[in-house]
Amino acid sequence: MHLFPAAPSDLPAVADMVNSAYRGDSSRQGWTTEADYLGGQRTDAQTLAHDLAANPEAILLTLRDEAAGPLLGCAWLEPATDDAWYLGMLTVRPDLQDRKLGRTMLGAAENHAKELGANRITMTVVQIRDTLIAWYERRGYVSTGETRPFPYGDQRFGEPMRDDLNFIVLEKAI
Numbered sequence: 001m002h003l004f005p006a007a008p009s010d011l012p013a014v015a016d017m018v019n020s021a022y023r024g025d026s027s028r029q030g031w032t033t034e035a036d037y038l039g040g041q042r043t044d045a046q047t048l049a050h051d052l053a054a055n056p057e058a059i060l061l062t063l064r065d066e067a068a069g070p071l072l073g074c075a076w077l078e079p080a081t082d083d084a085w086y087l088g089m090l091t092v093r094p095d096l097q098d099r100k101l102g103r104t105m106l107g108a109a110e111n112h113a114k115e116l117g118a119n120r121i122t123m124t125v126v127q128i129r130d131t132l133i134a135w136y137e138r139r140g141y142v143s144t145g146e147t148r149p150f151p152y153g154d155q156r157f158g159e160p161m162r163d164d165l166n167f168i169v170l171e172k173a174i
Contacts, residue, residue: 002067003108006052006060006074011045013071014060018042021091023158030094031131037165038158043089047156060089061112063105073101075109077116084120084171085113106139110174121174124148124167133168141170 006014020026022042027033034042052058058078062071073096076089087109092101110121125133127147150165151157 001104001108002064002069003112004062004064004067006048006062008049010062010071011048011060014062014074015041015043015045015048017071017074017093018089018091021094027094030092030097032091032094032097034126034129034158037126037128037162038160040155040159042158043156059112061105061109063092063101063108072096073105075105077109077113079116079118080122083118084122085116085118087113087121087123102135103139110172114174118174120171122169122171124169126150127166127168128162128164133170136170139172141172144169144171 019041021030021032022034023038023040024035027035048060052060055078058076061075061077063073064071071093073092074089075087075091078086080086090102090105090109092105113121121141122144123136123141125136146169148167148169150160150167152160
């Protein structure tokens with residue numbers, strides 16, 4: 001497995017993979033779908049480029065079997081505090097989610113953050129995603145008890161089909 005920071009030329013493929021894993025019918029091939037409660041796109045190449053430019057310490061990691069091979073997964077990392085990094089957009093192609101690539105990508109992202117000085121990883125997960133929350137808990141993440149509101153009206157986060165969404169904050173010492 002090869003882990004690389006995303007190049008600008010990777011951003012369209014990353015956006016396509018993320019959208020296919022979380023939204024629409026293609027997301028139903030895997031178990032990470034949000035299609036039952038969020039419509040629209042999850043991200044696009046322009047948003048990714050903007051977010052990377054706006055936060056120069058952030059990194060979008062990509063996972064491939066071979067250096068020049070197809071994109072298999074990705075994860076977003078950015079500093080949150082002096083000793084914690086935020087992990088977001090952990091994604092594996094939906095047709096490959098039975099290869100345990102999510103575990104590989106998560107471990108690689110945690111190790112990368114640790115190499116950059118992190119002692120903790122934080123993340124947010126939509127509170128109704130019980131299966132995903134349990135998956136993270138099995139990997140050592142715990143709820144901090146903090147919740148954050150869902151950004152209704154901000155199309156960058158999709159088109160909510162429910163009015164009761166919010167995020168819970170999970171954290172893990174690394």
